[in-house]
Amino acid sequence: MSNSTTHSTGPTDQQAVTPEAAVAAPVTGGPSGLRRILRMLVADKLALLSALFLVIVILCAILGPLFLAEMASDTNLRARNAPPFELERGFAYILGGDALGRPLLARIVMAARNTMLIAAGAVAGSMLIGSTLGLIAGYAGRWTGEVIMRLADVIMSFPSLLLAVIVLYMLAPSIGNLVLVLAITRIPIYLRTTRAEVLEVRKRMFVQAATVMGASRRRIIFRHILPVILPTLLTIATLDFAFVMLAESALSFLGIGIQAPEITWGLMVSQGRAYLTNAWWLAFWPGLAIILTTMSLNLLSSWMRVALNPTQRWRLEIGGKKND
Amino acid sequence: MTDHLLEVRDLSVQFHTAQGIVRAVNGISWHLDRGETLAILGESGSGKSVSASAIMNLIDMPPGEITSGEILFEGRDLLKASDEERRRLNGKRISMIFQDPLGHLNPVYPVGWQIAETAMAHGRGKAEAYDRALALMERVGIPDARASMGKYPHQFSGGQRQRLMIAMALALKPDILIADEPTTALDVTVQAEVLSLLEELQEETGMGLLLITHDLGVVAEAADRAVVMEGGLVVETGTPRELYHNATHPYTRKLLAAAPGKGAMREPEDGPEAILEVRDLKKDYGGFEALKGVSFDMHAGETLAVVGESGSGKSTIARLVLRLEEASSGTARWKGEDLLTKSPRQMGKLRRQLQMVFQDPTQSLNPHMSVFQIISEAWVIHPDILPKARWPERVAELLDQVGLSPEHAKRYPHQFSGGQRQRIAIARALALEPDLIICDEAVSALDVSIQAQVIDLLGKLRDELGIAFLFIAHDLPVVRDFADRVLVMQRGEIVEQGSVRQIFEQPCAPYTQRLLAAGLDSDPDVQADRRAARLALAGN
Amino acid sequence: MNGMLGKRAISSLVSLLALIVLVFFLSRLTGDPAALYLPVDASEAMRENFREIHGLNDPVIVQFGRYLGDLVQLDFGESLRKARPAIDVVLEAFVWTLWLALITMTLVTVAAIIVGSVAAFHVGRPFDRFASVLSLIGASAPDFWIAIIGIVVFSVSFGWLPTSGTGTIWHWILPISVLFVRPFGLILQVVRGSMITALGSPYVKTARAKGVKNRPVIFVHTLRNAMLPVITVIGDQAAALLNGAVVVETIFGFPGVGKLMIDSILQRDFNVILAAIMVTAVAIFIMNILIDIAYALLDPRIRT
Amino acid sequence: QDAGVTIVLGEEPDLVEPCMATRSNIGRIVLGNISETLTELDVRGDEGLKPRLAESWEMVGDDTWRFHLREGVTFSDGSAFDAEDVKHSFERAQSDQITCEISRYYEGIEITPEVVDEHTIDFTTDPAQPILPLLMTLLTIVPSETPIEFTREPVGTGPYVLSDWAPGQSITLERRDDYWGEAPEVASANYVFRADPSVRAAMIATGEADIAPSISAIDATTEMDMSYPNSETTYLRIDQSMAPLDDVRVREALNIAIDREAFVGTILAEGTELATALNVPTTLGWNPDTKARPYDPERAAALLEEAKADGVPVDTEILLVGRTGNFPGATETFEAIQSMLSDVGFNIRLQMVEVAEHEQYYSKPYVDTQPVLVGAQHDNSRGDPVFSMYFKYHSDGRQSGISDAHADELIEKATAATGEEREALWSELFGYLHDEVIADVLLFHMVGHARVGDSVDFTPTIATNSQLQLAEIGLN
């Protein structure tokens, strides 16, 4: 309350002249564009931290392989399963060494690229295809909708592992093919979520209003329906990030996914599995990287959900003033 | 002093927005006594609904903030009471009828349950609550009340929803009823019934009624005292009679002067051929015939008013013609082509010529879009209308024309008052420069001064650009001022149609006669006489 | 409604057929089961004999015709490896999976909805933050971590629960707890998000104006409006469980369909793969029909 | 009841079919418990081949072996054991209506069983089969009534009978009262299946199970844990038909570029031995004169240089194929090998694959687009190299990387020989392959780890990989 001007000033001259403007006239000017987004980000400390973390991850993904490739693949059996937090082997070993004595920190940084490529590729791919199909199924005619939904049923009951075996057996295990497999298996969730929401949202009055204005289907779908559904899709997508990374790990474990000497966090987790009870750090750090990434994405998507929603945005805009 | 039932002292409310702080209410004070009706009149957006919400503890805080004041209920300051205490008062001791019924009814529950819930929330048995709900629905004139209890909000007409809200608020016979524009969507006959229902309740229980309205006739008919608000301030108080005859504040005077129904009636010119010919239009909702074969013509540049009973199918006509729903049978020829058989693609091309202002403005505005985006969407869809560089200018112009200010362009729909939203919807329809605008209760939420301004604007557009209006309204004085011809509807049928003069001066159908007789006059004296006569009639 | 169900059943049958065709032909592109079934030092003659016995030498299309022919007589073929009718093997396992899925999803649904709704109501407050972060950790942690840590802590250290296996009710606790974590996190997040939006709706104000208590405002008025995406995600997670909870089954020695499916796929035991897919597909189809019915029940506006 | 043990295995057998007992998960349950064989290889002492259902055997004629069967033996279904049963068991295993795995050991030999009398049976072979009694350690005997299809209710002469099989959950064996031999101490055995080695270990720790025959070396840290040679040999099979692997210097370089000692006690368990042959030292003819080549990266690099100077394309990319989960630490092992080989100048690409794909590289026809090293394991605990040599080193062997006339000849001769001659021939072959041909990159003889609970007394042996006789378990 501290910063509000006192109420006792009563009506000003201006208000008397143009009463309408008086109520509406902003007392302070609002910033716009990027500044405003940043300010909203700063208003949510957790989201800010998340964003910073993700920036670091992305930097690792871009730069890691350039600088650390050597270090991350140099075996050194003397540092085998070196415990974490010991600095005598150098900073790279701060998180410990793996079963071949390679510094875990370097490997995690190194693995960020593959991991992000796979996870982002699979999640973005499935979300894009899934929600597009869902929009079509929800908005198009009965027949198209029915066909798409049954297709979703088929994908949903097609075991992802079988798909992986088929694709990776016939097309060799590469990152691209892995992304393909993971993306296909995740399509139904986006498809079904989108369609269900479209069925409801398309009945809303503002959609009808847009129809009356002559808006094309595409416009109605993307401008009016999608923004309502997007937050939910984003929530699912961010959690799917974790799912995809772990699914990839499971495939590696079964011998069908990405395999050494390539590295991903998932692969590191699956390799560390055998050592869980003796050298926990082998699986722990890459697992933690997965958790932190997912969590950051999710907190950021929570933030976005608020920032994108005009009726919620005040939570961020008045930020520090009053929070609950 | 403290024996006022409800007293508001020096109440101020403000909202934080991206553009800064909006002061919605600036230190208002008034009081309400037992059995009394206090009308709050005022400009659209002057803080009437916000102050009512403050009483009900319904302002979202933040972004809202009550910066000063007291709300004394039976001497206790509600602002200091705990949430639980206030919850216990809400619905039972203090009730509210919301301005925008569609949004305020829960879309996924049957209305019967929603009405009964008020009683159940305060510890009444289920059977009792449902009985009461049924009785109330009958009282507010919902047809086939028993069956309607199981229906959902979207299956009712605008006016019916409003009556459902009223029933919900009355369920527990509260001590205070806050009615925010309770009759905006009601035709005058139903409006009269509702007002007399409220009056009966007042007599029976001593209920204090806070009546927020812009309808001077309603004030004249029902209010004991009135408060006039402007720009978040109370500018004048007094009895309706005092205000009507000796208003001192310039705004009050402006308001009274703007009361409709006094101008000259328009004479329809014969000549231009029909642009819209509706023939034998029917609509069937699972056995219920909402439209039973409606036929009429519209000419270019003409205003055809549709008046009639609430629930008689007025909005349905609009929805069918615009293909928001499919007609059961019939034709609607637009410039010779049947709209009802067009493919969505063909229809898309025609849409630019036919626009609509929806009855529920709130729901028809996309909550994710700013006002600027909402209005300029027309030009995004039809890029040939206006080059992008001119959009800001034109948005500002349109906002100005409907009585809003250009700064509003940055705000989002939920940050506006009911009347303001309605004006945004009007501005959006105008942005397209269509040939026909269907206005479904398009000015019903506006105070008379703004209403006059908007009607003026529409009239000018009609005269200059030859835009035709299908003007669905229940407000007879406005219809009288604005329309060329009038259709009168009842129970899905057109009972009478003719020129304004003919309808207003020589009504033939009994329903039309009743409708006209139930009309309210903004002069409290005139209204008092009519009322006396009516009571005398009832007494016999 | 009956008409709709009928139509849906037929179109689901078509999907099932498509699924069978797809799986049948695609899976046969993934290598020769004889090579996997027989030891590496088995001779070509033995392999040939194996293929002959199991009809793998015929053209694939002939094999498919024979399979369909048997299928209409409800004969799902024999498991290559187990020398038993494939459907018996699958049904045995599926019962376990079904129970596991049912119990887990019931618990998850109830818990996620309650916690998610309450978190949405207190958005930004400590409860919300706590619930979110905790559930997110759960949802993104590798499930074998949770499983192994569970065993180490509750079985080995405290000796409260059996490490693994089946038999008593205690044997179910660890597997269910491990399965619980991920869907709980996911559904909780979806509930929370959806509820935050719904709680801002005007009808919530109406309810409060009526004096409805917080609990029914959340769980009656708002929740139902927020349920559409939630139900979809519940369905997705349930489908994942019906397809088998591989890690849990592997670690806890739970005889469900997930491990069976993996083993059959890795060993190219085609008949078991097909039977397992059909059984789970039918379950998933039925579930999806129920979900679509639930949509209509929840939201009257979708009904038409 | 009280004398029951619970044994936790890594996977549930698909079948409990006696004629499939060479599969280790079946063998551990069936061999010596439900079903018995005519002869048995002593793995605890050094008695060599011991009688079991056959009391004695001898050669009658050049190509005929005669077995004298034990009398008074009954099957668990009550029927008496006689020569007809042996004949039927053999024919059943050979039948082309089912795919019995043990039949592969009789491949390429014409064997005709002939019942002499109730307790005597002759096996006539073409060509002569000097190790037929050894082969008889594999033939599980079933009653003559057993149909020629896979059974789920195995009947045998062993001390135990299968009493319950809850698919996916457990298999229970119950001690028989009418067993011909000494009654074992353990009254019943309950087999349960857990795929995760650490769970198996935990189950012993919590007392839920008594014996876990194979746990991970990483978990083998307590007093309950015992290591045993598990008869598996890890090696890299070289396909010598492709350059540069056709050059012996390159093959030698491969062998000395790997610091095998560095693996032992780190990635691989303590007790792992460096291999100089595909077979373990206890095998007949194993050659003590072959010595593991010492780690010498400089020399390896020099050899490569030398070969390069002679125009050998040593820079060609060589594909190293490993199988995930082949043994604990497989991936790490292959990664380390790759890195060691790269260090001396090889151009190695590592690819880890699953079983089905591995099989494509492992067996003929080989990939011919690129030189390939296939990492694999071979297991032969049967005491005679014949079970290995033809497949792995004969020109026609399905997994042979070499095509060498001398090796072919030695293999053929040794297979037909008996006694010391046989031993000498094998020995020569081992030496020839290792020292001259440098047929493959031999790595390790592996060890397995078992965890045994306090309540039982059991010591694992080299045979524990393929069988687990309950009679050898004592109770504390």
Ligand SMILES: Nc1ncnc2c1ncn2[C@@H]1O[C@H](COP(=O)(O)OP(=O)(O)OP(=O)(O)O)[C@@H](O)[C@H]1O
């Ligand atoms: N959430 C909000 N954020 C910002 N401004 C708001 C918000 N809610 C209302 N306002 C502003 O407060 C003022 C008062 O609104 P209120 O709804 O009380 O008007 P009203 O008098 O009821 O008008 P009407 O007759 O049109 O309904 C308006 O100018 C409106 O724009």
Ligand SMILES: Nc1ncnc2c1ncn2[C@@H]1O[C@H](COP(=O)(O)OP(=O)(O)OP(=O)(O)O)[C@@H](O)[C@H]1O
């Ligand atoms: N979706 C629906 N399902 C069933 N009945 C409906 C539906 N929509 C409208 N109705 C019914 O059709 C009738 C006509 O509705 P309509 O909205 O056209 O009334 P109206 O004339 O616009 O009334 P008002 O002035 O109250 O808005 C009403 O009785 C209403 O109950």
Ligand SMILES: [Mg+2]
């Ligand atoms: Mg208002």
Ligand SMILES: [Mg+2]
């Ligand atoms: Mg209407």
